[in-house]
């Protein structure tokens with residue numbers, strides 16, 4: 146294989162520009178900090194931090210060059226306190242050793258972890274992490290909430306969040322409720338421990354918050370979540386795979402399922418998600434998925450398409466310039482793929498959109514993906530054939546309806562007609578979000594109608610304004 150390091154990629158900024166100004170710490174403060182005990186140190190540092198924030202706001206580049214030794218001391222103190230309070234607790238019934246081994250066996254470094262009882266230990270957790278909120282974590286990103294470390298505190302209040310990897314802290318934190326099944330906790334632990342395999346500081350002192358996949362803020366979060374999602378669901382599959390397969394076999398009246406079979410599961414935006422069985426969780430007869438399912442499947446498709454990329458990516462997560470290596474490989478495979486994956490938000494709807502893009506780029510179409518993954522399963526093949534037919538019929542009807550309502554709008558000028566046309570075309574668009582082969586023949590017509598609707602809709606507020614003014 147060609148050496149990726151030799152290919153220049155000018156589009157990306159240099160990492161950790163060393164010529165940027167570095168904020169000073171006065172000699173007096175320096176001495177005081179060195180001599181103070183932990184509590185005093187934190188108090189002094191918090192004072193200094195306020196000043197630092199002002200300096201950083203005036204010169205954002207400065208955040209990459211903040212004095213690190215104090216950051217490390219704060220981190221060390223915090224980590225110690227967290228381990229003292231929560232270490233070794235809340236492990237009853239949890240196969241945490243299995244989770245730790247699973248991550249280690251994948252060749253990833255071992256990160257420390259704690260499990261926090263969300264119902265009874267929330268206030269203790271918030272109290273200890275009070276100082277984590279500030280420097281050096283705010284320094285990672287001006288928009289603190291966008292970083293994993295900055296999320297450490299708010300996420301315990303977010304019921305949806307099963308855990309977080311504090312990248313500045315270098316520790317995985319998993320939240321537990323009395324209603325959680327052990328497998329949920331174990332799966333989340335594998336996920337967060339996987340994040341521990343990324344680097345926290347680049348060689349030149351710049352935070353690489355979500356590993357090297359990040360350039361700037363969290364632009365590479367989809368890929369980082371992809372690796373974590375892949376690991377999380379591989380562990381889940383190992384433990385629950387057989388139960389899921391048995392349940393499906395009963396549902397579909399057939400005797401064979403495998404982890405790669407593609408199922409259609411109801412999507413959170415009202416559509417559906419095509420996901421392999423292994424990315425689904427199963428509780429009390431219900432299958433569900435998360436953003437990690439989408440990102441995990443995305444990375445699986447990419448790893449499958451580009452040989453050697455998985456190993457390269459794991460290696461690159463600990464290299465200061467790793468993001469460049471990754472982007473070059475992706476763009477060589479398919480121009481623009483890296484930019485497509487620079488997804489800043491960790492949201493299931495956004496990840497689902499990216500999944501559609503990656504299916505198109507790696508498999509060509511939904512039909513090809515489904516045929517390949519379901520070739521051993523007649524029941525699923527029939528299921529998907531029906532599904533494709535249904536979706537095509539739906540697409541056809543919605544485009545036709547949009548056309549009729551648009552004509553009505555043109556003939557009678559009723560706003561309701563335009564609104565109905567817009568909602569029909571949106572439904573058609575939602576179907577076409579996935580790269581269906583059958584959708585190709587509707588592409589042109591869809592585009593023309595949509596443009597017209599958009600045009601009239603853009604004019605609509607003006608008409609309203611002029612009528613209200615008269």
Ligand SMILES: [Zn+2]
Pocket residue numbers: 336340370373
């Ligand atoms: Zn994650």
